[in-house]
Amino acid sequence: MPASASVSVVICTHRSERFGDFLEAVESLKAQSFTTCGDYVNLDLEIVVVVDGNRELFERILKAGVVGQEQGVKTILNEQNLGLSESRNRGIKEAKGDVIAFFDDDAVADKKWLRELLRAYSEGEEEVGRVAKLSGAIAAGGKILPMWISNSNTKTKSGRPKFLPEEFYWLLGVTHKGFAESEGSGGLVEVRNTFGSNLSFKAEVLRALGGFRTEMGVKGRRGLLQGEETELCERMRERFGQGVVYNPAAVVYHKIYPERLKLRFLLRRAFWQGYSKRMMKEAGSSVSEEEKFVRVLFGGVVERLKAKSLVAFGQLAVLLLLTSAVGLGYFFKFFKGKKIIKK
Secondary structure, three states: OOOEEEEEEEEEEOOHHHHHHHHHHHHHHHOOOOOOEOOEOEEEEEEEEEEEOOHHHHHHHHHHOOOEHHHOEEEEEEOOOOOHHHHHHHHHHHOOOOEEEEEEOOEEEOOOHHHHHOHHHHOOHHHHOOOHHHOOOOEEEEEEEEEEEOOOOOEEOOOOOOOOOHHHHHHHOOOOOOOOOOOOOOOOEEEOOOOOOOEEEEHHHHHHHOOOOOOOOOOOOOOOOOOHHHHHHHHHHHHHOOOEEEEEEEEEEEEEOHHHHOHHHHHHHHHHHHHHHHHHHHOOOOOHHHHHHHHHHHHHHHHHHHHOOHHHHHHHHHHHHHHHHHHHHHHHHHHHOOOOOOO
């Protein structure tokens, strides 16, 4: 294993109201602990910030004094709002690290996040045991936990809303109930993909794939087509024969504001998730992970019917509504019949 390595973390930001969140995100990266980082003795961390189409925010970040070469933070401005996928691709071009990781501007990294994330690239066959192929990973990701933000802007890691089924946390960009549970019991395991705020690749692999599809992903307050990380990881598996190594000990916290818990927001997001999944299916992507998720949902329905409580029945109602919204989006795209992605 190499004695030294470098990692670049790409953060894209666009909305001025997230300035405070952005600062906290950067500080959580600067606070990373590299006391022992797998088999790496020396590790260089570079943070690449891409400000997407917001010069006022760009100048505000510069004035805050949290960026600069001496702090290991490179800041880039897109003069126009190009969207998340294209901004990430620009970050990829600017990154110098052997490993490139992606992180959101409303996330907070656990102090051991990068240390645990990089274990997948250095872990030996003897320690991984039954999953020998994990030695020499080309991509790695970790767990995303919710950080609930109340109306008073109070943060809590335990105050989850009672009505929202954990099986649908993925609508909030958070690791959901049932994710990777059937493949392992807490150790490193290969999955199709993790979420974009806790996902990394070997730089040469990422560049060989050409980065993210720019027709997918958030753009400003729009950008309804989702699943850009899934699509990228599908192409990676097809070309290199490997998926993403998931380490649940590599933890990132994602801030969930009250507006994201409104049923209208969740239903709209569920619809476009279904639409995006059908679009990827038309492009030849596998639906094996979705089939596993359906089994998880079925188990969730049975579990709540047995519980016979108001909370359980409330969650069941929301679960069925969100499942219907995903299905509606999927079949809307099916009947629309227009392929957006071309291989």
